[in-house]
Amino acid sequence: MITVAIAEDHQSLVDGINLLLEYEEDISIVGSANDGEALLAIVRLKQPKVVLTDIKMPKIDGISATRLIKKEFPHIKVIAFSMFDQEEAVRQITEAGASGYLLKNSPLDQVLIAIREVAAGHSFYDKAIDTSFLSEETKTAPRKLILSKSEREILKLIGQGKTTSEIANLRFTAVSTVEKHRKNMIRKLGLSGKGELLRYALEKKYNF
Amino acid sequence: MITVAIAEDHQSLVDGINLLLEYEEDISIVGSANDGEALLAIVRLKQPKVVLTDIKMPKIDGISATRLIKKEFPHIKVIAFSMFDQEEAVRQITEAGASGYLLKNSPLDQVLIAIREVAAGHSFYDKAIDTSFLSEETKTAPRKLILSKSEREILKLIGQGKTTSEIANLRFTAVSTVEKHRKNMIRKLGLSGKGELLRYALEKKYNF
DNA sequence: TTAATTATACCCGGTATTGGGTATGGTTTG
DNA sequence: CAAACCATACCCAATACCGGGTATAATTAA
Numbered sequence: 001m002i003t004v005a006i007a008e009d010h011q012s013l014v015d016g017i018n019l020l021l022e023y024e025e026d027i028s029i030v031g032s033a034n035d036g037e038a039l040l041a042i043v044r045l046k047q048p049k050v051v052l053t054d055i056k057m058p059k060i061d062g063i064s065a066t067r068l069i070k071k072e073f074p075h076i077k078v079i080a081f082s083m084f085d086q087e088e089a090v091r092q093i094t095e096a097g098a099s100g101y102l103l104k105n106s107p108l109d110q111v112l113i114a115i116r117e118v119a120a121g122h123s124f125y126d127k128a129i130d131t132s133f134l135s136e137e138t139k140t141a142p143r144k145l146i147l148s149k150s151e152r153e154i155l156k157l158i159g160q161g162k163t164t165s166e167i168a169n170l171r172f173t174a175v176s177t178v179e180k181h182r183k184n185m186i187r188k189l190g191l192s193g194k195g196e197l198l199r200y201a202l203e204k205k206y207n208f
Numbered sequence: 209m210i211t212v213a214i215a216e217d218h219q220s221l222v223d224g225i226n227l228l229l230e231y232e233e234d235i236s237i238v239g240s241a242n243d244g245e246a247l248l249a250i251v252r253l254k255q256p257k258v259v260l261t262d263i264k265m266p267k268i269d270g271i272s273a274t275r276l277i278k279k280e281f282p283h284i285k286v287i288a289f290s291m292f293d294q295e296e297a298v299r300q301i302t303e304a305g306a307s308g309y310l311l312k313n314s315p316l317d318q319v320l321i322a323i324r325e326v327a328a329g330h331s332f333y334d335k336a337i338d339t340s341f342l343s344e345e346t347k348t349a350p351r352k353l354i355l356s357k358s359e360r361e362i363l364k365l366i367g368q369g370k371t372t373s374e375i376a377n378l379r380f381t382a383v384s385t386v387e388k389h390r391k392n393m394i395r396k397l398g399l400s401g402k403g404e405l406l407r408y409a410l411e412k413k414y415n416f
Numbered sequence: 417t418t419a420a421t422t423a424t425a426c427c428c429g430g431t432a433t434t435g436g437g438t439a440t441g442g443t444t445t446g
Numbered sequence: 447c448a449a450a451c452c453a454t455a456c457c458c459a460a461t462a463c464c465g466g467g468t469a470t471a472a473t474t475a476a
Binding site: 158162163193194195196198199202 | 366367368369370371401403404406407410
Binding site: 150175177193 | 462
């Protein structure tokens with residue numbers, strides 16, 4: 001199930017998208033907001049897989065919102081939704097971590113395609129968008145290292161089946177610190193517990 | 209570290225083996241008993257990797273003790289230690305789950321070799337023992353399936369990162385039942401927590 | 417057809433993990 | 447240099463897990 005949050009100050013458009021997605025069995029809208037601040041609140045609460053956000057919004061604009069979302073939840077995919085094809089806006093929100101850019105005057109079914117594409121880990125830019133000025137890595141893999149040095153070390157130890165207190169001993173640090181790192185990783189990676197974190201560690205075979 | 213428990217009603221022999229193993233850095237004696245009942249108690253308490261047991265013992269003989277140990281802790285390796293090379297005794301204790309058979313009139317260093325061999329997952333029979341009547345599988349892989357059907361199913365789900373309550377929902381059964389299965393598996397496999405169980409599940413890639 | 421095993425479900429007390437915080441120094445970097 | 451980021455360490459309340467039990471019905475094996 002692809003969970004989606006929408007931020008858009010024109011309620012009519014929100015309603016339209018809601019209508020469009022209503023009968024898509026693999027997509028579920030978990031919240032919508034009319035400004036950036038409300039979007040952030042929804043994202044923190046629901047942690048959707050995909051965020052579809054307008055760029056021009058009250059309180060917090062879409063670019064800043066994207067930056068904030070990607071900082072707290074690097075795994076959440078953001079799609080920008082804008083009236084105009086402005087090179088500067090495309091550049092800025094992509095650098096902020098967005099995975100796609102849609103135009104409001106394009107057919108609505110593009111929304112559907114874009115959501116599925118970014119949820120699958122790809123990027124999706126409206127055909128009308130000139131992306132030539134974006135480097136290939138920026139579009140497809142804008143990911144810097146998500147985890148910090150300590151976090152990676154701790155994840156490695158978790159992958160060895162160590163418990164939190166064993167890790168704390170090995171690293172000569174407090175249990176609370178290891179717990180904090182573990183919790184930050186769970187948040188950053190969008191996981192839901194030590195089990196999934198261990199799974200992630202073993203699957204990635206320490207390539208993170 | 210290979211942890212070892214010894215059961216032998218002649219204390220002098222226990223002392224001798226203690227002395228022998230004292231300077232082996234990779235082997236540690238975690239307990240010794242003079243009868244089968246005391247052995248069981250030690251095994252339950254310390255859960256050693258290897259048990260070295262006499263066959264003729266007060267209260268519970270070595271064969272019955274082996275059966276009981278292997279039932280509760282299939283991962284614990286048992287080496288029989290006997291005065292005589294009796295085919296029937298060799299057959300019975302091997303069928304009970306023992307991984308090796310030593311003779312008391314053999315050089316003491318055989319004990320060392322046997323412990324390391326069985327700890328590594330091999331079998332070890334004294335050279336004087338005629339093992340021709342034992343089938344190859346009986347000697348090297350006397351293991352029937354350690355885990356039951358439900359246990360294997362639950363282990364698979366654990367391997368997918370599911371929590372206990374998620375598994376209970378999926379199987380339409382009580383959380384307490386899933387917990388019981390999980391705990392039984394941890395005991396049977398000699399693990400120490402859900403972390404290691406998950407590790408085991410992923411490592412064995414569901415070949416259990 | 418008994419005996420053993422399995423699956424089910426619950427008890428207890430104790431420890432670990434979770435998911436939110438806050439806070440304080442260092443480091444890095446624009 | 448100020449803003450970000452990182453590592454550190456702690457708080458809290460709620461939930462999950464651990465490692466022992468017991469018990470009962472159903473199924474399987476000897």
